[in-house]
Amino acid sequence: MTAFHYDALPGRVVFGAGCSTRQLEPELQALGARRVLLVVAEQERALADKLIAPLGTRVAATFTDVRQHVPQATVERVLAAARAADADAVLSIGGGSTTGTAKAVALRTSLPIVAVPTTYAGSEMTPIWGMTAGGRKTTGRDLAVLPKTVLYDPDLTLSLPSSITVSSAFNAIAHCVEALYGPGANPITSLVAVEGIRALAAGLVPVVTDLHDSAARSDLLYGAYLAGTAFAAAGSGLHHTICHVLGGAFDLPHAPTHAVVLPHVAAFNEPAVPDMRRAARALGSDSMADGLAALAAATDAPTSLRELGMPQDGVEEAVRVIMQKDLSGNPRPLTEGDVRAILGAALAGRPAAVEAYATAAPTR
Structure with a gap:
């Protein structure tokens, strides 16, 4: 056997149909989250609203201005939203761009992320962040952006259109x-x-x-x-x-x-x-x-x-x-x-x- 090293990353994974409705509130409670910033793209707002309904006032603010490749302008806006809400955690519900936007907050503030992915992007399992400015995308690695908990609920992907399903799955195969x-x-x-x-x-x-x-x-x-x-x-x-x-x-x-x-x-x-x-x-x-x-x-x-x-x-x-x-x-x-x-x-x-x-x- 060839010598090697392997660094296992910290984090909790909950997998199963319906887990997002059963486990979201307990997982946030376990982190002690009381003022949560919800990050979700506008097109998935209705889905997110159903999931967060039991959380009540625990969701202090919602940010929906998600953009692919996480432009610098988006980073500044989501950081401002986190500060204005006095957030103590970030809840990401959506695909890779949504997770990436949540990571931008964690990178600057070290707030914990709970991620609920709705595509096959995989960003929720990595400590890798990415942002775009001036037509150039910069990436980096920092454990601060690795979500503390990930809820994988296959039910949330049932309505994913065919074209997005296929390209997102190929993205995962690329990983x-x-x-x-x-x-x-x-x-x-x-x-x-x-x-x-x-x-x-x-x-x-x-x-x-x-x-x-x-x-x-x-x-x-x-x-x-x-x-x-x-x-x-x-x-x-x-x-x-x-x-x-x-x-x-x-x-x-x-x-x-x-x-x-x-x-x-x-x-x-x-x-x-x-x-x-x-x-x-x-x-x-x-x-x-x-x-x-x-x-x-x-x-x-x-x-x-x-x-x-x-x-x-x-x-x-x-x-x-x-x-x-x-x-x-x-x-x-x-x-x-x-x-x-x-x-x-x-x-x-x-x-x-x-x-x-x-x-x-x-x-x-």
Whole structure:
């Protein structure tokens, strides 16, 4: 067995259908929360209102101005709301952008977060924060932003539209794939990541056929939980670097961008990551790139950055910014030309294939 280290992160997880209605108040009580700031996107306000009804005056204020990629202006507004309410805890109900907004408060104030995710973003399981200013997305790692408690209720995802379900699930799969080769990758993160991929794949195809398949929804949420856990310990790599640059520079939708870019980064890195073949078998394939392509075809996942709004001339700007990042930890050395090839293929929506990068830099 290869020597490794693994840092288990603190936090409590409550998983089960209906747990958000049964357990939300007791979990806040356990944290001693008396003046809660609710963070929720406007489109999920009705759902949140039902969940918080038993809390009464415990919810001191509500912030609904959630924006993807957490712009700096949003950070300032949510911090002002927390201060005005004299909040002693933050309750996040929603997807990754909502969790990210709550994390912005915790980063500056160290207030505890209780997260109730309604998508498969996985941010609720990580100590990673992200904010955008001046067209650039900055990320960091701080235990202060890791939610103290996460309530995973599959019932809350039953109304998630197909397009959001698919792209969000691919976002979760991206966390699993990066956990196979991130800077902190180890046998434990790989084990969790492979099981996460299996659960996500098992849930995604039937959900596309029946959005109200509760068993499949449970598989997806379970897989998303595992994905966030693995990613939190292993850390991010090339794929997330690319997606964060694209999101910050062009305001591309977060989860669909992951769905488009992931097969191409997987195809590039696959020859240098032995665990990727084992993980690919969870997709019923001998190749991660091929397995992802088949899953995308079966679920009508997005495949082109152009369709998401990226301009043709945006590739060069993105390459320039990406090459300014520290990519030395990638399992396979890559050049400016390699990054350009990955982005060009993703922009055009060309099929991802390991053979397309055969002439790139050799594996380490």
